[in-house]
Amino acid sequence: MKFPMRIYFSGSIRGSEEDVKIYHKLIAALQNYGDVLTEHLGRHLLTAKGQSHFSDKFVHDRDIGWLKSSDLIVADTSIPSLGVGYELAYAEQLQIPAIVLNNPKHKNLSAMIKGSQYFNYHQYHNTSEAIEIINQEVPKYQKQIKR
Numbered sequence: 001m002k003f004p005m006r007i008y009f010s011g012s013i014r015g016s017e018e019d020v021k022i023y024h025k026l027i028a029a030l031q032n033y034g035d036v037l038t039e040h041l042g043r044h045l046l047t048a049k050g051q052s053h054f055s056d057k058f059v060h061d062r063d064i065g066w067l068k069s070s071d072l073i074v075a076d077t078s079i080p081s082l083g084v085g086y087e088l089a090y091a092e093q094l095q096i097p098a099i100v101l102n103n104p105k106h107k108n109l110s111a112m113i114k115g116s117q118y119f120n121y122h123q124y125h126n127t128s129e130a131i132e133i134i135n136q137e138v139p140k141y142q143k144q145i146k147r
């Protein structure tokens with residue numbers, strides 16, 4: 001029996017929530033391929049402080065648990081975020097496949113992400129282009145699930 005792919009979507013919260021509407025669309029596109037563990041990132045309920053009704057320790061431990069159990073991480077790095085960088089480094093350490101989507105409209109992406117050969121890096125300029133990349137890249141990882 002084939003289990004649905006577990007996808008960890010990573011995007012800025014405290015870095016700035018400016019792109020939350022874009023995250024919502026990217027998460028919807030990813031949900032065609034499996035369960036998105038962090039689907040709260042596309043909701044408007046979050047304030048600039050993040051999920052302030054939870055403790056920081058709770059958010060960190062919950063998210064690391066999700067990340068460890070995921071088959072694929074898809075990160076939008078367009079808005080610089082310490083949390084997104086941390087999650088990507090964690091994924092690299094654990095050898096969890098990672099797709100990086102970056103719209104250069106905000107900032108020049110850190111060399112620590114762009115310069116790593118580990119990440120499947122793609123630049124995009126609008127949401128439809130990002131969704132096209134998702135539709136082109138995510139199925140490649142679906143075939144690799146061992147569960």
Ligand SMILES: O=c1[nH]c(=O)n([C@H]2C[C@H](O)[C@@H](COP(=O)(O)O)O2)cc1CO
Pocket residue numbers: 009010011012013014015016038041049050051052059063081082083084087
């Ligand atoms: O409330 C939260 N909930 C949460 O799931 N995160 C995780 C998921 C995001 O991919 C990432 C965002 O990090 P940051 O808040 O540093 O921009 O951290 C981060 C916060 C707040 O830092």
